[in-house]
Every structure is written in structure tokens, then in C-alpha cells.
Amino acid sequence: MKLVTAIIKPFKLDEVREALSAIGVQGITVTEVKGFGRQKGHTELYRGAEYVVDFLPKVKVEAAVKSELLEQAIEAIEKSANTGKIGDGKIFVFDLEKVIRIRTGETDAAAL
């Protein structure tokens, strides 16, 4: 099993969710986050004061998938979150040791 974590542009969230559902991913967790990468921040001007805003708002999507679904999931996110412009985000993949469904106690593949 793998945990796929993707940092994407906030307005791409719906497309990413649809693409993941389409390939059979059963659930995802979404968090509003801030960060910086190659896409630089921007400046904000309040009356006389200028602030450089380094951290830009992004959305973090986390999905636990069976290993055989990994490549499809990566492809789905890559395609749906792509705008071709700087700041589209990144995908991180982790090995997933164990999964437990709290309600039933099912584990691993059955819990996904």
C-alpha cells in the first residue's frame, strides 16, 4: 500500500477528486496549507506598508491506495492538477505500513 500526498493549486481540487474517484480511489483527506516552492510569493500593499507574502495557499490531498493502483493514481493527479504554469505543486509517495478501519477493525486492503 502507498500513501500519495499531493500539493496542488486550490482551485484544482474538484478535478483531482473526480479523477481519483474515477480510477477507484475510495477516500481522500484534504487540508488547506501554505508553502513555497519555485513559484515565488507576491507583495501586498496596505496603505504605505509593503509586505512580501512568501507562503502561498495550496491544498494538500492525501490518498491511501493499493500498490497496484499507484501509477494510475499518480497519473490521475498529474493530469487533473496540471495547468502548465509554475506553482502546480508536487506529488509525494510513501510506503504505507498498516491501515485500520476504526468502526470494524478491518485492516490493510480491506480497510481501504
Add this chain to the structure above:
Amino acid sequence: MKKFCAFLALVLSLVFAGATLAQDKPAATPDKPAAAEVKKEEAKPAPSTVNKGDVAWMLTSTALVLMMSVPALALFYGGMVRSKNALSMLMQVFVVFSLVTVLWCVYGYSLAFTEGNAFFGGFDRLFLKGTFDSAKGEFANAATFSKGVVIPELVYVAFQATFAAITCCLILGAIAERAKFSAVLVFITLWFTFSYAPIAHMVWFWMGPDAYTSAKVVDEMNGKAGWLWQMGALDFAGGTVVHINSGIAGLVGAYFIGKRIGYGKEAMPPHNLTLTMIGAALLWTGWFGFNAGSALEANGIAGLAFMNTFLATACAVLSWTLGEAVFKGKPSMLGAASGAVAGLVAITPAAGNVGIPGAFVIGVSAGLVCLWGVSGLKKLLGADDSLDVFGVHAIGGILGALLTGVFNDPSLGGPSFPVDWFVGTAVPAKDYSIAGQLWIQAKAVGVTLVWSGVVAAIAYKLVDLTIGLRVNEEDEREGLDTAAHGEAAYRM
């Protein structure tokens, strides 16, 4: 004489709807020249009466000006601070407003608006005594700007109370996010007593039009008025008394209290500009009571002040945002809200003192000059005037006070001012000296800056030495909401 009596009866019946006319004939003054009687509209000892329309308008105006402080100014300021200090800003405005209202009724009104010397009033109206005679069921009256027309003094007390209170609240923006709550209250008490009350007396106290019963008493009555009034300073609704007064006190405060921790290094952006916009919009609405209400009557001058307030503000919104777009790249909501307040401030002394051309020029220039006030000038001054009380209120107030002297000229569409309050007619265009009036206005501005600045400096120093102006570093970093008030504006 018959004709005159008929004319008088007509005027009385028009003005005094429903009032008792059981008075003796006041016009029968044998030594008065006939020519003067024909020329004059007002009968010499005309019985003063209260007009229900005026009272209704003044009560409405008073409530509108109350709304300018709570919630309008509180929201305007509250949105501009960081979220950890949002409640402290609301709280300071709320409590200072209440404090000054109480002080006003205890001694402030008396000190500002009763006869005394040219700088302070007297103590005749402590606790508002004498405004209502419960034995006879009679109310004392206060003068308006028309002979024979008065309003109940309690209405005037209430209207002026809201002015005193908002002026004190304005200062709070300059020392926001680091002032100790108790220090704020003590400072405001001192400053209100020794700066607001005397400046209001100097600029606005006079004996009222009905006191000018003959040409002989003009000098005597003028001599009883406040110092700047005697000088001939024009301030319709408080350019000097409210805005320059509070603006300079704010700047002095910013110097005395010191910069916020991290000022210039950390970002301190406004936490909620939606609140700020709502605040600015409510200020605009309330300001109709502030400026048009300052006519003290529901008449044409009130209408002029209303329209000028409307127009100049819109002009300033446009000029500020245009200025931002040209000089800074983008027009901002905070800029539009600030422009509105700058326009409102600048038109305040001018509201009923200039015509429509004046409103255009004052509005447009206020937006641009105050934009400089919060950027270029602010850098020059080097103080952390957190919410730009000086840059908007003092600078806008000075601009408005000076331009009032220009656009009051009838040849520029202004209504001019009375030759004297016995004659009553306005100075005609050919006799109007813009340079002369400008100089008078400049003196009034200078007196207010120096007086308020010195009083504020002494008051801040005293408070700093006794209870300390500023919270400790830990509390400041934590935020005043939890540190000073034990609550939070926003919860996760």
C-alpha cells in the same frame, strides 16, 4: 409699522407651527430706525421657539453620530489590526466612548459650552444642572444659527457628547496593539479635559444669534465667545476640534508609546478588510448626522452640508484609488475605505461653509494628500502610527480647514459668513479676502496642533510615569485580546 407687524406675523406663523403666539408686540421699539426694520427679516426680540422638525433631525443626527463610533469606527479600526488584537480595538472604542459620554455629562459639556473665558467655559452646567426645571416642567434651550430658533439644550448636549466621544476614540488607532487598557482610560480622561473641552470652547462657543440684539452689543457678545471663534475661524463640524485635535494627539502618542514589536520587520497586515469596509461605509452614513446635523436645524444649510459630505467622499474614494493604481500599481479596498474617511474628514470643517465646487476640490485633493500622508509623510515622521490617525485625520483636517477659507468665498460658490451677527447678511464676494480667511484658518490649525500636542505630551508622560503606557513584551506578543481581556475574537 403695520406692514412690519403683518410681515412678522407671517414669519412667525410659518416658523412657529403650533407654538403659542401669546406674546406682546416685540417690534414696538421706538428708537429703532424704520429702514433697519424693513431690511431685517428677524424681529429684534423675537420670541425664541423650538421647531419640531429641527428637534427630530437633531435627535436623528445624534444617533447617527453615535453609530460612527460604535460600531463604525470600532469595525474600521478592528479590521485593520492583527486578529490577536481585534477585540481589544473594539473594546477600547466601546469603553472610551462610554467613558467620555459620562465625563461629558458630569463636567465636559459645562467646560466646553458655557460662558467662561476665551479658553474654558464655566461650571454652570455640572451634571447638566439647569437643563431641565422639573418644578416648572420647562426645558432650557440652546441657540442655533437662526435668530429666534432654538433647540432644547439637552438635545444639543447629546449631539455634542457624541462628538467629544468619537474624537477621543479616534486617537486609539495610533497606539493600537500595544497600549495598556487602564493607561488608555486615564490618558483619555486627561486629554479630554484639557484639550477637547477647551478646543471645543475656543472654536464653537458663542452667545448665539439672539444675543446680538443691537449693533452696540456686537463687540461685547463677540468678546464672550471662544478665542478661535473671535478670530473668525470657520469650522462647520470639527476639522480643528475633532480631526486635527485627535490626529496630533495620536501622533504624539505613537512617539511616546514606541513602535510595536517587530514593526518594519514582521508583516502586520490588516486581519479583516471586510470589517474595515463595513466600518468605513457606516462612518459615511453616520457622517451625515455629523456634518448635516452641525447645521443644528433642518434647513438648506443642512442640505448643503449633506450633499457636500456625500460628494466630497465619493471624490476622495476615486482620487485615492486612482492614486494607488498610478503610484503603487493596484487600487485596493483598504485604499477605497481610507479614501472615504479622508474625504469625510476634509469636508467636515467645510460642509456647510462651501458650495458644491468646494466639495469637488476638497474631496479630490483629500484622497491624494492623505494617500501621501499614510505613505511618504509617514516615512518622514518615523513613528508607528498604527492605523494612520495622523496621516488621515490630522492631514485631512488641516487640508479641509485651509480649503474652507478658500471655497467659503461667494465667488467660488461658497455661502460666505455673516458681516456680524446683528446685521446677519453675508460678506459679499467683492469684500471677501481669501488670503485673509486662509491666514485665520491657518492660525486656528496651528493653535490646535500646538495646544493638543502639548496637552497630549504631558498627559502621556504622566500616565507613563504612573501606570505605564504599554503592556509588557510577553502580552504584546500574545495579543491584547487574551492578555488584556481574557477572550478571543476568533476560535478554531
